[in-house]
Amino acid sequence: MKKEINDFTKSLIDNRPSEQINIMEVCGTHTMAISRNGLRQILPDQINLISGPGCPVCVTSSKDIDWMIEIIMNYPVTLFTFGDMIRVPGSASSLQFEKASGKDIRICYSPLDALDFAKNNPERDVIFIAIGFETTIPLTSVIVKRAYEENINNFYIFNIHKLVPPALELLLLDKEIKIDGFLCPGHVSAIIGSLPYEFIAAKYRIPCVISGFEPADIMESLDMLVRQYNSKKPAVEIQYKRVVTSSGNPTAVSMIDEIFEPCDSYWRGIGNLPGSGLKLREEYEGLDAMKKFPVGPIISKEPPGCQCGSILKGIIKPFECKLFAKACRPENPIGPCMVSSEGSCAAYYKYERSR
Amino acid sequence: MQKVKKDFTDSIIQLSHGDGGLKTAHLINDLLLDYIGNDILGKLEDSAVLKLDENKSLAFTTDSFVVNPIFFPGGDIGKLSVCGTVNDLATSGCKPLAMSLAFILEEGFPISDFKKILSSIKKTLDEADLRIITGDTKVVEKGSVDRIFINTAGIGIVDNNYTISPDKIKTGDKIIINGPVADHGLAILSQRKEFDFKTDIISDCAPLNGLISDMTAVSGEIHALRDATRGGLATVLFEIARNSGLDIDLFQESVPLRKQARGICEFLGMDPLYIANEGKMVAFVGRDDADKVLEIMRSSKYGKESAIIGEVLKEGKGIVVLKTDIGTERLLDLHYSEQLPRIC
Amino acid sequence: MCLAIPAKIISIKKNSAVIESLGVEKEVDITLLPDAKNGDYVIVHAGFAIQAIDKEEALVTQGYWKEWLDEEGNQ
Numbered sequence: 001m002k003k004e005i006n007d008f009t010k011s012l013i014d015n016r017p018s019e020q021i022n023i024m025e026v027c028g029t030h031t032m033a034i035s036r037n038g039l040r041q042i043l044p045d046q047i048n049l050i051s052g053p054g055c056p057v058c059v060t061s062s063k064d065i066d067w068m069i070e071i072i073m074n075y076p077v078t079l080f081t082f083g084d085m086i087r088v089p090g091s092a093s094s095l096q097f098e099k100a101s102g103k104d105i106r107i108c109y110s111p112l113d114a115l116d117f118a119k120n121n122p123e124r125d126v127i128f129i130a131i132g133f134e135t136t137i138p139l140t141s142v143i144v145k146r147a148y149e150e151n152i153n154n155f156y157i158f159n160i161h162k163l164v165p166p167a168l169e170l171l172l173l174d175k176e177i178k179i180d181g182f183l184c185p186g187h188v189s190a191i192i193g194s195l196p197y198e199f200i201a202a203k204y205r206i207p208c209v210i211s212g213f214e215p216a217d218i219m220e221s222l223d224m225l226v227r228q229y230n231s232k233k234p235a236v237e238i239q240y241k242r243v244v245t246s247s248g249n250p251t252a253v254s255m256i257d258e259i260f261e262p263c264d265s266y267w268r269g270i271g272n273l274p275g276s277g278l279k280l281r282e283e284y285e286g287l288d289a290m291k292k293f294p295v296g297p298i299i300s301k302e303p304p305g306c307q308c309g310s311i312l313k314g315i316i317k318p319f320e321c322k323l324f325a326k327a328c329r330p331e332n333p334i335g336p337c338m339v340s341s342e343g344s345c346a347a348y349y350k351y352e353r354s355r
Numbered sequence: 356m357q358k359v360k361k362d363f364t365d366s367i368i369q370l371s372h373g374d375g376g377l378k379t380a381h382l383i384n385d386l387l388l389d390y391i392g393n394d395i396l397g398k399l400e401d402s403a404v405l406k407l408d409e410n411k412s413l414a415f416t417t418d419s420f421v422v423n424p425i426f427f428p429g430g431d432i433g434k435l436s437v438c439g440t441v442n443d444l445a446t447s448g449c450k451p452l453a454m455s456l457a458f459i460l461e462e463g464f465p466i467s468d469f470k471k472i473l474s475s476i477k478k479t480l481d482e483a484d485l486r487i488i489t490g491d492t493k494v495v496e497k498g499s500v501d502r503i504f505i506n507t508a509g510i511g512i513v514d515n516n517y518t519i520s521p522d523k524i525k526t527g528d529k530i531i532i533n534g535p536v537a538d539h540g541l542a543i544l545s546q547r548k549e550f551d552f553k554t555d556i557i558s559d560c561a562p563l564n565g566l567i568s569d570m571t572a573v574s575g576e577i578h579a580l581r582d583a584t585r586g587g588l589a590t591v592l593f594e595i596a597r598n599s600g601l602d603i604d605l606f607q608e609s610v611p612l613r614k615q616a617r618g619i620c621e622f623l624g625m626d627p628l629y630i631a632n633e634g635k636m637v638a639f640v641g642r643d644d645a646d647k648v649l650e651i652m653r654s655s656k657y658g659k660e661s662a663i664i665g666e667v668l669k670e671g672k673g674i675v676v677l678k679t680d681i682g683t684e685r686l687l688d689l690h691y692s693e694q695l696p697r698i699c
Numbered sequence: 700m701c702l703a704i705p706a707k708i709i710s711i712k713k714n715s716a717v718i719e720s721l722g723v724e725k726e727v728d729i730t731l732l733p734d735a736k737n738g739d740y741v742i743v744h745a746g747f748a749i750q751a752i753d754k755e756e757a758l759v760t761q762g763y764w765k766e767w768l769d770e771e772g773n774q
Contacts, residue, residue, distance in 0.1 A: 005681050029702060038683025082745075100369040106549075109623065110746025112728060113549055135703065139747050142730050187703045190742060190750040214764065215681050242756035242764075243742055249750050252731045331377040341624060353686045553717075553724035618721025622743075624702045 008219035009042050015226050016044040022178055023047060023225055024314055026168065027185035028055030028342025029213060035351035037215040047222060050177075050314035051347075053167050054185055056132045056160075057084050057340035058312055059267040063300040064160050065090035068129060069098060070295040071158070077293065078104040078121070080114035081129040084340045089333060091300050115143045118155035127289045130157040135187040137161050137278065138252035141259040144284055156289035159280065162265050164188050165196045166276035172204045176315050181207040181225040183218070186240045193248030194236050201234040212240035259284055268302075268336065269309030308335035311344050318348035325349060361385050375585025375631070376690040399594075400520065401582050402447040404513055412513040414449035416440060420505040425472070428542045429557030430633075432505055433472035437479040438633055439584070440509040441562045445636070446580040448519030448571055449511030451483065451564050457491035459504040472503065483562035517571065521595055521639075523578040529645035530603070530665040531638045533566060533658040534559065535611040536588050540630035541619050552622070554615050561634035566655045573651045576641030583635045589628035589687050591637050592665070592675045602671035605687065608680040609664045628677075629690040639667065703744035705752055705764055708737055718743055 025031050031051045034040065040049060053059050069090050072079050079095070086095045086107060099105040104124075108114055111128055118126035130140040140157060147155040164185060171177060184197055189210045197208050207228035211221035221239040228234055238244045256278070265277025280288050302309075306328075307321040318324050318337070328334040330349060337343035363386040371378040388397060395403050402416040418439050425432040436456065444451045456476070460469070480486065513519075542558040544550050563582075571577055581591045588610065596603045612627050620627045634657060640648045645663060652658035675687040706720035708729075716729045718741065728747045729735045740752035757764060 002681055036679075036685070037681055038679055038685050041683045096369060096371075097367075100367050108549060109551075110728075112746045135744055135749065138731055138749065139745055142728065142747070187742070187744060187749070190703075242753050243750055245753075249731060251733055252749065255731065331381065350688060351685045353688075551725065555722065615722040618704075618723040621704045622702075622720070622723065622725070 004216040005042075005219050008216070008223045011223045012047065012219070012226060013044050015223070015230060016046045017226065017229060018046070020046050020048050021180035021226075021229060022050050022314070023181045023183055023222065024050050024052045024171070024179050025183040026052040026054040026164065027183075027188065028058065028340065028344075029187075030183055030185065030211065030218065031055070031344050031347045032342055032351075033213045033215070034218060035347040038351070039215060039218060040352070043222070047226070049183075050179075050317070051311065051344035052171065052314055053267060053270060053312040054133070054164065054188075055312075055337070055340050055342040055344070056136075056162065057088055058308060058336045058343045059162060059269065060085075060088070060131060060160055060336065061266050061268045061300070062091055062302055063266070063298055065094075066092075066298050066300045067290070067295065068158055069093050069095065070298060071127065071289065071293045072098055072103045072105065074295055075125065075293050076104075077125045077127050078106065078117065079127050079129065080106050080108045080111075080117065082109075082131065083107050084342075085129055085131060087333065087339045088336045089303065089339070111139050111143045115147060115152065115155060118147070118152050119150070122154055125154050125156065125293075127156045127158050127293075130159045130161055133162060133164050133185070133188050134191045134256070135185075137260070138191060138249075138255045141255040144259050144280070144287055145255070147287060148284055156287050156292055157280075158289040159278065161260070161278045162267065163262070163276050163278065165192075165199075166273055167267065167270065168197070168200060170270060170273055171313060172200065172206065174313060177313055179206060179314070181209070181229055183221055183225065184208050184210040184236075186210060186212050186217075186244065189238075189240070189244045189248065191249050191252045194238050194244065194246045197236045201236050205234050207234040208236040210236070210238045210240050210244050212243070267312075269312035303334045306335040308337045308345075311337050318345040318352075321345070325353075363389075375587075375590060376629070379585070380689060400446070401443040402449070402509075402511070404447055404518070404520070406515070410515050412515055412518075414444050414447040414511040414513050415508070416443040417506070417508040418443060420507070421501070422543065423501060424543070424546050425468070425502055427546050427558055429538075430560040431472055431475050432503060433475035434479045435560050435633060436505040436507050437476055437483060437485070438560050438562045440507040441483045441485065441564050442582045442634075442636065444509045444511045445564045445567045446519070446582055447511065447513050448517060448567065448577065448580065449513040450568075451485050451509060451511040453486055453488045453510055454480075455489045455508040456487045457506040458493070459500050459506070460492065460494045461500050461502050462494060462497045464502050469503070479562060483564055517575060519571075519577055519580055521579045521581070521599060524595065524599055524601060524639045524667055525578060525641065526601065526667055526669045527642040528578055528639045528667040529642055529663050530592070530605070530667065531640055531645065531649055531652065531661055531663050532583070532588065532611065533563070533636055533638075533652055534634070534660040535613045535616065536583070536632055536635060537612065537616045537620065537627035537630035539633040540587070541616050543631075544619070544623075550623070552619055554619060556613065556615050556619070559632055559634035561657045563634060563636050563657055566652065566657050567636065569651050569655050570638065570648055574640065574644040574648050576644040577638060577648065578641060579639040581637045583632045583637050585631050586690065587627070587629040587631060588635070588637065589626070589675070590689060593687060593689050595639075596675045597673045600670050600673045602668040602673065603665055603675045604668060605665040605675055605677045607677055609662050611660050611662050626690070628687070642666075703742045703749060705757075706741055706743045706748075708735060708739045708741060708748075711735065711737055716748065718748065
C-alpha cells in the first residue's frame, strides 16, 4: 500500500493546480480516516481538505437531543442507541448523564439488538434512536418492517434519519463556502449508487469522486479529483469500484422507499432543509416514538459560543473555533463535533495535533 | 511537567470515571488527591515504594477486581486478581513476597463457581510462587454486588541498588512490549451479549514476575516498567511522557497485534492501542541493552512475541508521537472513553 | 456511522449469514442482499450485509485491503 500511496502523492504534487482548491470530504468516516492517517501531511498545500456535514450525530439538532431526553425522563422506556449519541450534550443534559442517573439507556452495535430486546421483553416499551444517512436507513427500514409484520407492538423508532444529496446541493448554493470538488461517501454510495450525485457535475460543474476509506483509496480519489479539476471536465467517478456501482443496492433503496417518505429536516449548522429527512409512511406511523410518547414544548438552545454549525459547512476548521481544545474538549464537549466518533473536532483533537 | 489541576464539577459518578482514560485521570488528580494525596501517592505508580533501610525498600500495591463476566476465555476473576497484583508489584522490580485477598460475595453466588475461582487463584499463585497471607470475606444481600468482587494488596522487596521507576527513564531508551495488545479487553468484549462475535482471542492474563526477573538478571539497564491494563498501551505511554517531560516515538507497524484483534477493532471502530491488557508489560530499556533484553524476553514463556515498539527522545513537550505505517505521524492522547466498563 | 468492513459469507440460514473477517466470525442479517451466496464477499455495517464486493475490482486494489485479501489466499 505504501507504494500506491507514494505514487498518488507524487501524482498529486505533479498535477497540483496553481491556485488553492477546496475539496470537501463529506463523510465523517473520511474525515477520521484522513486525520488518523495523517494524510494532510503528505498533500501539496494547494489541496485544502474541508470537512462537511456527513456526521449524523453532529448534524442532529439540540432540539432532537432534548426531545429524546424528555421522552426518557417522562416515560418508563428502554432506549437503544449507537455509541456516540450517548455523550452529545443537549441543552441541559445528555443521554449518558441520564443513564448514570438510572434511566434504561443501552448502547447497541446493531438495530437488530434493539428489536430482539423488544421481542424478548414484551412488557417494556423499547425505542431505537434511528440516526444515520443512507448507509444506515435501510437497516432501520428492515427492522421497522419486521416489527410490523411480526406484531412486535412494543417497538418504536425515534427517527432522525437524514439524506446526503440534498445537503450537498445546499452547500453548493451557499455563498460563504467555495467547494471545488467533493470526496463522496463510500458506503452511503454503496446503497444509493453514483447516479444521485450526477446533478453536482452536470448542473453545478463540480468534480465528484466516490471514495473508499483506506489511505490509498483516499489518495487515489484526490488524484482523480485534481485531474477532473485540471481538465475542467467535472463528472461523478467511482474510485471505490469494489463496492459502489452506479445503481447501488436496489433492494436497500426500495426497502427505504417502502417504509419512509421524504420530508423536511432540521440540520444543525444548516437549518431546515426541504426533502432532506424521512418520515414513516402512514402504515408504519404506529412505530413513531415521537407520536407515541408526546412531550411538552421543547425549548432548546445551542450552546453559547459553539461553532459546530460553521464547522459542519466547512467554513472554519476546528482549530479556528474559539472553544476548540479550550472549553470544548472530548472530556467535556460543548457541541457534537467534539463528541462524535466522526466529528471533525474530535478528529482534529485526537489526530491533527502534532509536534 | 506540572499537571494543571482542574476543578472537579461532576455531580455523580459515571461509568467513564472507571475506564482508565481521561475521566479516571480527572477523578484521581482533581478529586481524590485533593483529599488524600501525598508525595508517594501523588506519583500514581503501579506500586508504591517505601524505603525500609539503606539496602531495601518495600513495594506495596492494591487493586480491586470487578470484571464482568467472571469467567472469560483465558481466565477468570480469580486468576486476574493474582496476575493484576503480581504485575503491579513487578513494575517496581521487586521480588513479590505475599498478597492479601478480600472477597465481597453476593448472596446466592454458587459455591461451585466460587470453588472454580479459588482453584484458579491457587494455580496462579503457584505459578507466581506467591502466597496469600491475610484476607477477608464479606457477604452482602442479593443485588448489592454482582456475584463476586475481589480486592487485593501485594507486597514485595525492592533492592535499592537496582531501582526501577519512571524517574529513571532516559533519552535514547528503547521501549519494548512482551506481546500483542488488546487481547484481554477484546476477549471480555466477545463475551458480552451485545457484541456477539465468535473469535479465538483469549485474555492474555498472566503473572509476569518470572519474565521480569529474567530481564533484570540479564541487564542492569531496565529503567522502568509499566503494566498496560485499563486504557491500554497508549495510556501508559501518554502518562510516562507527560510525567517525565520526555517525548516518545511509537512505531505503529511494530506494535504486535493479532489479526483477529484487528478484525474486531475494525468491526467496532475501536483503537487497539487503548484497549486493556492483563499480561503486557511495557519496558523502558537503556539503548545499548535493548537487543539482549529483547532476546531474553523472547525466550521466556510470556514474551515470545516481544517487540521493540518505540523510543524515548529528548526532553520536549512530554508528548507521544505515533508514526503511522504510511510514513505520517500524529499525536497520541488520552482517550475519552472506550465504552468498555468492567474490563478488569 | 459509515463504518463497514469486508467479510466473507461462510454459511447462510434464511435471512442470516455467518460471515468471517480477519478470523472473526459473526452472524449478520442478509435481508438487503437477497442474492447473496455462500462464499460471497460482502460489506458489513451494524450487523447487516449491505453490499456485495466485486472480487475482480477488489483484486485490482488488493493492496488497499491487503490484510483481508491476503488472508483469503488471493494473489
